[in-house]
Amino acid sequence: MxxxxxxxxxxxxxxxxxxxxxxxxxxxxxxxxxxxxxxxxxxxxxxxxxxxxxxxxxxxxxxxxxxxxxxxxxxxxxxxxxxxxxxxxxxxxxxxxxxxxxxxxxxxxxxxxxxxxxxxxxxxxxxxxxxxxxxxxxxxxxxxTILGKPEIQNYTQKDSELNVVFKDPLTPYTFPNGSFQSIRDIFKHDLQYKLYYWKDQSSGKKDAITKSHKFEINVDSTKNYCFYVQGIIPSRRENRGGQESVVLCTSVGRTEVFIIIAVIAIAIITLAVVLSVILCKRKKAKPAREKEPLNGV
The missing domain is CATH 2.60.40.10 (Immunoglobulins)
Known part of the structure; x- marks a missing residue:
């Protein structure tokens, strides 16, 4: 055979x-x-x-x-x-x-x-x-097996602190109750996550590591930051890093700028409307005065 x-x-x-x-x-x-x-x-x-x-x-x-x-x-x-x-x-x-x-x-x-x-x-x-x-x-x-993309659930930048909360990727395997196991359920303490972050419009990256579901990072309160999260297995010889999450950016300061721009735009529009009304009234008033008889005639 x-x-x-x-x-x-x-x-x-x-x-x-x-x-x-x-x-x-x-x-x-x-x-x-x-x-x-x-x-x-x-x-x-x-x-x-x-x-x-x-x-x-x-x-x-x-x-x-x-x-x-x-x-x-x-x-x-x-x-x-x-x-x-x-x-x-x-x-x-x-x-x-x-x-x-x-x-x-x-x-x-x-x-x-x-x-x-x-x-x-x-x-x-x-x-x-x-x-x-x-x-x-x-x-x-x-x-x-390659670690999939973590799902970022929430992020905030308040004062000098950047908070990022994310979710573990799920596997096809289930618990006896039918719920899906996450990669954390399988890798347990071998699993870590790395946050890469940088100032918006800058190329200098920094990173932080956690074994939990969130990051709390001290940042410059006057700057916006972009970031992404990646799962890692440090004990591996190969394929240590998984797929990267989507890149997201904070908008501290941008909101204030938008508010200022909106206020200025509203003021300009209001002023234009007021000036139009005044000019319109003046044009109507001028012919009426011309039709009035002269005194003593």
């Missing part, structure tokens, strides 16, 4: 033959070849139905999608997830797609997994031989 093939550049193998080749086997040798686990019981078949390449794990907040190439033509794919200590689980059985959501079989987020992408032809569906497969790189969700 051949065990499958692994991707190693252009050298992909099925059994003892290179993938993509095909051999004509004399019918007298078909049974012998089939017994050796290399061929199905037919005279001429390709050794592999197609070889799978570019297998990648894409994971954000533990939502994990497995992707690969190429698009199948006359065969299907089945995904097997192998854990170091857990049982093998199958996903996306006999699919014609080139991606598979494997989130629900990676619940043990500290486990290390590999994925086998099986290439299955209709000729093998009733066969007990293991179909050819490609093997992914190892993947450990706890160490490799």
């Amino acid at each position: 051949f065990r499958g093939y692994r991707g190693c550049g252009a050298s992909l193998w099925c059994g003892v033959f290179p993938c993509g080749s095909s051999l004509a086997v004399p019918r007298a040798g078909v049974a012998r070849a089939a017994a050796a686990g290399v061929w199905d019981a037919s005279a001429v078949l390709p050794v592999c139905p197609g070889y799978t390449v570019n297998i990648t794990w894409s994971s954000i907040n533990f939502k994990t999608i497995l992707r690969w190439q190429p698009k199948p033509s006359d065969y299907f794919y089945t995904v097997e997830i192998h854990g170091q200590t857990s049982d093998t689980q199958k996903k996306c059985i006999l699919t014609a797609e080139t991606e598979c959501d494997v989130t629900d079989v990676l619940r043990n987020v500290r486990e290390t997994y590999t994925a086998h992408i099986l290439s299955v032809t209709s000729l093998r569906m009733d066969n007990f031989e293991e179909p050819p497969f490609a093997v992914s790189e190892k993947f450990t969700p706890y160490n490799q």
Whole structure:
């Protein structure tokens, strides 16, 4: 029984033959070849139905999608997830797609997994031989999932203090009561957040770190500030920093300027209206005086 093939550049193998080749086997040798686990019981078949390449794990907040190439033509794919200590689980059985959501079989987020992408032809569906497969790189969700964008719920700048309150990203996993777990529920004390902030229209950034849901920063009370928040896992070797939140800016001082501008605009409009009324009355009064008879005439 051949065990499958692994991707190693252009050298992909099925059994003892290179993938993509095909051999004509004399019918007298078909049974012998089939017994050796290399061929199905037919005279001429390709050794592999197609070889799978570019297998990648894409994971954000533990939502994990497995992707690969190429698009199948006359065969299907089945995904097997192998854990170091857990049982093998199958996903996306006999699919014609080139991606598979494997989130629900990676619940043990500290486990290390590999994925086998099986290439299955209709000729093998009733066969007990293991179909050819490609093997992914190892993947450990706890160490490799990307932290998503924190959601900023509220922020204020009062006097010389900037306050920012934010919310943890949610994961696809739930508690027994059905509510979704946040990344904090999984990472616990390994999770930190970093606030990057700078004076508006300036490039000099400062940062602060917290393990809570808020920042309280001393700032210049006469300046506006822009900022964003990012989740970090300091214990990681790679992918320490997550996705950045949206950039927001305070508006201290801008409100006062807008009020002053609005007051001036209202005053100008009022003055223009008053002057128009006065001029209009004067124009009406002038013809009336001209029609009055002169004294002594």
